[in-house]
Amino acid sequence: MGDSLLITEVRPWGGDPVDVLVEDGAVAAVAATGASTTAAERVDGAGRLILPALSDVHLHLDSSRLGLPFRAQTGEPGRWGRIMNDREHWRGAERSVTERASFTLAVAVANGATRIRSHAQVDADTGLAKLEGELAARERYADVCDVEIVAFPQVGILLEPGVVDLMDAALAAGADLVGGMDPCELDRDPVRHLDAVFGLAEKHQAGVDIHLHEAGELGLFTLSLIVERVRALGMAGQATVSHARCLASGLPGVPGAIERLAEYDIALTHAAGAQGWALPLLDLAAAGVRVGVGMDGQRDYWSPYGNGDMLDRAWQLAFVNGFGSDQHVEHALAVATWGGASVLDRSLRPLDLSDTHPGFAVGDPAEFFLVDAVSPAAAVMDRPAARTVIHRGAVVSVDTAIEGFEIPGRFGREGS
Amino acid sequence: MGDSLLITEVRPWGGDPVDVLVEDGAVAAVAATGASTTAAERVDGAGRLILPALSDVHLHLDSSRLGLPFRAQTGEPGRWGRIMNDREHWRGAERSVTERASFTLAVAVANGATRIRSHAQVDADTGLAKLEGELAARERYADVCDVEIVAFPQVGILLEPGVVDLMDAALAAGADLVGGMDPCELDRDPVRHLDAVFGLAEKHQAGVDIHLHEAGELGLFTLSLIVERVRALGMAGQATVSHARCLASGLPGVPGAIERLAEYDIALTHAAGAQGWALPLLDLAAAGVRVGVGMDGQRDYWSPYGNGDMLDRAWQLAFVNGFGSDQHVEHALAVATWGGASVLDRSLRPLDLSDTHPGFAVGDPAEFFLVDAVSPAAAVMDRPAARTVIHRGAVVSVDTAIEGFEIPGRFGREGS
Numbered sequence: 001m002g003d004s005l006l007i008t009e010v011r012p013w014g015g016d017p018v019d020v021l022v023e024d025g026a027v028a029a030v031a032a033t034g035a036s037t038t039a040a041e042r043v044d045g046a047g048r049l050i051l052p053a054l055s056d057v058h059l060h061l062d063s064s065r066l067g068l069p070f071r072a073q074t075g076e077p078g079r080w081g082r083i084m085n086d087r088e089h090w091r092g093a094e095r096s097v098t099e100r101a102s103f104t105l106a107v108a109v110a111n112g113a114t115r116i117r118s119h120a121q122v123d124a125d126t127g128l129a130k131l132e133g134e135l136a137a138r139e140r141y142a143d144v145c146d147v148e149i150v151a152f153p154q155v156g157i158l159l160e161p162g163v164v165d166l167m168d169a170a171l172a173a174g175a176d177l178v179g180g181m182d183p184c185e186l187d188r189d190p191v192r193h194l195d196a197v198f199g200l201a202e203k204h205q206a207g208v209d210i211h212l213h214e215a216g217e218l219g220l221f222t223l224s225l226i227v228e229r230v231r232a233l234g235m236a237g238q239a240t241v242s243h244a245r246c247l248a249s250g251l252p253g254v255p256g257a258i259e260r261l262a263e264y265d266i267a268l269t270h271a272a273g274a275q276g277w278a279l280p281l282l283d284l285a286a287a288g289v290r291v292g293v294g295m296d297g298q299r300d301y302w303s304p305y306g307n308g309d310m311l312d313r314a315w316q317l318a319f320v321n322g323f324g325s326d327q328h329v330e331h332a333l334a335v336a337t338w339g340g341a342s343v344l345d346r347s348l349r350p351l352d353l354s355d356t357h358p359g360f361a362v363g364d365p366a367e368f369f370l371v372d373a374v375s376p377a378a379a380v381m382d383r384p385a386a387r388t389v390i391h392r393g394a395v396v397s398v399d400t401a402i403e404g405f406e407i408p409g410r411f412g413r414e415g416s
Numbered sequence: 417m418g419d420s421l422l423i424t425e426v427r428p429w430g431g432d433p434v435d436v437l438v439e440d441g442a443v444a445a446v447a448a449t450g451a452s453t454t455a456a457e458r459v460d461g462a463g464r465l466i467l468p469a470l471s472d473v474h475l476h477l478d479s480s481r482l483g484l485p486f487r488a489q490t491g492e493p494g495r496w497g498r499i500m501n502d503r504e505h506w507r508g509a510e511r512s513v514t515e516r517a518s519f520t521l522a523v524a525v526a527n528g529a530t531r532i533r534s535h536a537q538v539d540a541d542t543g544l545a546k547l548e549g550e551l552a553a554r555e556r557y558a559d560v561c562d563v564e565i566v567a568f569p570q571v572g573i574l575l576e577p578g579v580v581d582l583m584d585a586a587l588a589a590g591a592d593l594v595g596g597m598d599p600c601e602l603d604r605d606p607v608r609h610l611d612a613v614f615g616l617a618e619k620h621q622a623g624v625d626i627h628l629h630e631a632g633e634l635g636l637f638t639l640s641l642i643v644e645r646v647r648a649l650g651m652a653g654q655a656t657v658s659h660a661r662c663l664a665s666g667l668p669g670v671p672g673a674i675e676r677l678a679e680y681d682i683a684l685t686h687a688a689g690a691q692g693w694a695l696p697l698l699d700l701a702a703a704g705v706r707v708g709v710g711m712d713g714q715r716d717y718w719s720p721y722g723n724g725d726m727l728d729r730a731w732q733l734a735f736v737n738g739f740g741s742d743q744h745v746e747h748a749l750a751v752a753t754w755g756g757a758s759v760l761d762r763s764l765r766p767l768d769l770s771d772t773h774p775g776f777a778v779g780d781p782a783e784f785f786l787v788d789a790v791s792p793a794a795a796v797m798d799r800p801a802a803r804t805v806i807h808r809g810a811v812v813s814v815d816t817a818i819e820g821f822e823i824p825g826r827f828g829r830e831g832s
Contacts (some may be wrong), residue, residue: 070794072742123417274690274736303740304797320690324719326488378486381720 003040005393007368009033010045013330013357014375017047022366025393030360043388043395046372049379051333052359053367053389054113054310055340057225058242058269058294061101061118061137062130066298066308067405068094073304077211079186083155085302087125095405097133102407104298105141107308110400112369114145114391115344117209117269117294119152119179122170124160135174144389144396148344150209152179156186157196166198172206175239180210184222191225198229207238209269212246215276219246220253227260237265237346244268245277247284253281262287267343270335271296272317281321281335282328282353290350292340293317310336311371311383318380329377330356341367366393419456421809424786425449425460429746429773430791433463438782442808446776459804459811461786465795467690467749468775469754469805470529470726474658474685474710476568477517477534477553478546482714483821484510485824489720495602495629499571502717503541511821513549518823520714520778521557523724523795526816528785530561530807532762533625533685533710535595538586540576551590560805560812564760568595573612574603580612587620593656596626600638607641614645623654625685628662631692635662643676653681653762660684661693663700670696678703683759686751687712688733697737697751698744698769706766708756709733726752727787727799733795745793746772757783782809792793 008018012030021029021039063086065071075085093100101118108116120131131151138147151170157163157180167178180197183190201208214222223246230239241261247254247268258280261268267290270279284291295313298306318332334351338358342348348365351358358364371389373379387395402408423436428446437445437455479502481487491501509516517534524532536547554563567586573579573596583594593662596613599606613660626676639662646655657677663670663684674696677684683706686695700707711729714722720817734748750767756762761781767774774780786804789795805813818824 070790070797072791072793073740077741273738275694275738278691299797304745304793305735305740307797319721319732322691323691324489324721325493326720329720348653374486375488377488377720381486381715381723 003393004028005041005043005366005390005395006039007043007050007370008045009047010050010370011047012050012360014049015357020360022390022393025078025366026368027360027362027364029362033279043390048370048372049376051376052337052341053115053369053391054111054314054337055115055292055344056108056113056294056310057117057292057340057343058271058296059104059108059116059118060121060297060300061104061134062097062120063090063300063302064100064104064298064306065093065300066100066104066107066306069102070304071298074174075301076247076328078204082302088269089301089367092201098136101134101137101409102140103402103405104308105137105145105147106408107402108310109141109145109389110387110397110402111309111311112371112387112389113310114367114389114396115341116145117150117344118316119150120170120175121154122151122163122166123153123155124162124166127166128170128173130268131170131173134303141403145389148176149174151175152181152211153181156181157193158187158189164200167196167200168203171200171206177207177209178204182207182211183225184218185214190222194225194229198233202233203233207240208235209240209242211242213243215245216249216251217253217316219244219249220251220257223257227264227266230264230266239264240267240269240343242269243271243277244279247279248277255283258283258287258289261289265346267291268389269294269343270317272318278320281331284352285353288350290339290342290346291335293336294340309383311379315380315383326375326377327356329380333380334358341365365390369395419809420444420570421457421459421782421806421811422455423459423786423806424461425463426466426786427463428466428776431773434442436466436776436811441782443776443778443780443782445601445778453647459806460616464724464786464788465792466784466786467792467795468753468757469531469558469785469807470527470730470753471531471708471760472524472529472710472726473533473708473756474687474712475524475532475534475760476537476713476716478513478536479506479716479718480516480520480714481509481716482516484516486715486720491717498718505717510661513546514552515823517550517553518556519821520724521561521563522824523818524726525557525561525805526580526741526803526813526818527725527727528787528803528805529726530783530805530812532561533566533760535566535609536586536591537570538567538582539569539571540578540582543582544586544589547589547591550684551578558576560807563707564592565590566593566595567591568627569597572597572602573609574605580616583612583616584619585624587616593625594620596624598627598630599641600634601630606638610641610645614649617651618649623656624651624755625656625658627658629659631661632665632667632671635660635665636667636673639673643680643682646680646682655680656683656685656759658685659687659693659696662721663695665691667808671699674699674703674705675707681706681762682705685710685759686733688729688736690736690803697747699768701747701767704766706755706758707751708759709752710756727795731796731799742791742793743772749796750774757781783807
């Protein structure tokens with residue numbers, strides 16, 4: 001920080017080669033390649049693409065089993081079966097929560113994601129153990145990525161005793177946001193559930209990020225309850241709804257719900273699931289709703305999917321939305337990069353369909369990744385493994401392949 | 417052929433290690449590892465998984481641009497825009513149809529697919545040029561994979577003059593099956609379209625494989641027309657419907673349609689698309705309908721997707737179906753391997769949900785691939801690149817990485 005970095009001969013969003021000068025963690029100038037500039041440090045872009053860094057805005061660092069031996073899925077079908085499967089097995093994992101969360105962060109950063117929001121499960125069985133693991137992992141990699149942590153009541157807030165107090169303690173211990181979980185379907189009492197969530201948000205002056213898997217009309221009802229509370233509490237710009245599957249329903253209530261999200265600057269995060277989970281990304285962007293994507297669970301006790309690569313997730317986002325044109329595939333990549341950043345930092349503008357190449361204006365945060373591809377769409381389709389990653393204006397990872405279960409002590413070059 | 421091959425210490429579908437003895441292109445014995453057996457040749461499985469070879473039963477070899485520079489999508493939206501985009505550009509591709517089809521076959525085989533059904537576009541503009549390219553590619557790789565070719569009327573049969581005669585000529589020139597294409601939506605005259613398709617099938621004593629993207633009730637209507645003709649002409653076991661999106665509709669007519677497919681042994685091929693294209697795989701298997709999966713177009717003039725790896729497509733199939741349990745992920749892999757094989761060779765039994773590990777009975781075809789993974793589900797999730805591929809009882813590819821655009825002259829070891 002405070003130093004300058006010149007990234008030479010890079011192509012922002014596939015455009016003509018330029019040099020990007022970074023100072024104090026932000027873009028200071030973008031000029032034709034070769035214009036003489038002094039900078040403390042240089043990165044030779046060698047004609048590669050430069051893109052805003054990937055942002056994973058919906059991750060569960062505490063459950064991840066990335067890098068551990070593949071494990072047969074033992075959970076009973078359905079949400080409750082999987083919750084109990086996690087409860088039965090997580091303590092027996094080959095590595096601690098801290099180690100697993102650290103490894104997953106390392107893989108995410110090496111693949112180009114420098115901004116992360118992770119949920120830490122808080123419940124009567126777990127207490128704060130998973131939160132503490134995530135806090136330790138965040139501390140370990142504080143120099144290479146920014147991590148927000150949500151205190152996440154995976155098992156509901158009302159079903160088990162003491163969860164509100166545990167959530168309160170989690171926020172006191174370092175969690176940044178108050179989570180929620182399917183207020184109708186899980187606790188079966190949406191008002192008391194949301195009262196607890198927003199009560200904690202007021203007490204800790206924290207934002208909220210509520211898991212909402214509820215489908216169709218039920219999800220739209222719960223969403224309307226969330227909007228009411230954001231409005232009543234003056235929390236515009238401080239709320240996120242995760243998954244929001246109800247907006248994929250095509251129901252007549254969806255356009256009105258999207259208008260309300262825009263009005264109160266309620267952001268969405270998305271895991272790019274198939275089968276009725278694909279959000280109407282273009283409608284959301286047209287309305288000015290902030291949308292980001294995340295990797296969700298990573299081959300954990302819920303699901304075997306996940307490889308720690310947010311660029312792979314950008315592919316998945318394009319795929320589930322049926323995007324084929326370069327413009328649309330680029331939009332999926334914009335959601336996975338700048339879109340997520342705009343969810344985490346509300347001072348950044350939401351994606352704008354008329355200005356689709358964000359991230360390179362003077363003053364924009366110097367969070368980038370470089371990859372060898374002819375165009376953004378090609379990068380999404382090919383997902384080349386070698387990437388240079390820049391965080392807060394400094395190179396934090398260069399072609400870092402993280403294999404097996406090796407937690408790197410540091411990233412990138414000497415001194416970074 | 418005629419030679420014997422002993423594949424030592426391999427785990428069929430992740431089971432205990434065995435030795436698989438192959439003679440005359442078929443499984444001759446499966447015995448505990450180390451039981452002494454004489455064989456002309458040996459492959460050291462080293463504890464790897466062994467699985468039936470992947471089968472790509474719906475591929476467009478003629479349009480593939482695998483290995484060529486990424487190309488921006490220039491087609492107008494919709495089917496017609498893309499048809500015309502292909503028509504305008506395919507002759508200008510950096511490589512000929514023969515070379516592109518050959519390269520794509522090489523990549524498919526190196527990744528473990530030894531049985532392929534490809535569509536060759538026949539229309540007024542193309543004539544037989546694409547078919548000839550596919551025939552040349554098939555000839556080139558006749559030793560390493562089996563390829564069936566469908567004469568495919570991409571632009572309809574009735575819209576342009578001379579297509580029936582071209583289809584007739586294609587079948588005389590070496591195409592194996594008669595294709596069809598959305599009889600209602602494209603030609604807008606399903607009866608005359610299907611009369612032409614089945615008329616050519618009768619004349620050439622060939623099977624049919626009809627593209628049916630038509631959705632909902634319309635697709636179910638067209639499917640019923642196809643079933644009527646299969647029944648009337650005694651063509652049970654000789655028809656395939658590709659995509660069959662209407663069966664993903666959840667409409668009340670779907671179960672009855674599935675019963676009819678089973679009754680007349682009409683097979684389905686599937687490209688594992690998202691957004692309402694996911695076929696009800698478990699219902700189809702329970703009914704005894706043969707289902708296979710294919711890679712469809714490979715980053716061509718229609719779509720930028722595709723990497724030539726059928727194991728990747730098995731992942732995609734599991735993903736779009738929301739499969740998470742090991743059992744279900746294995747089923748997706750079974751569809752991508754044995755399921756497809758049973759579409760191409762009706763003497764093979766269809767997938768059976770009560771016997772989910774096909775391919776290792778005495779007499780089963782010696783078409784396999786070996787991959788280093790703890791279980792079939794792990795293989796689908798990790799898609800390890802290194803694979804040993806066995807076709808007609810002989811090793812045809814060992815860890816063959818095909819990069820850039822290099823058409824291999826031969827595969828695998830000396831003498832194979």
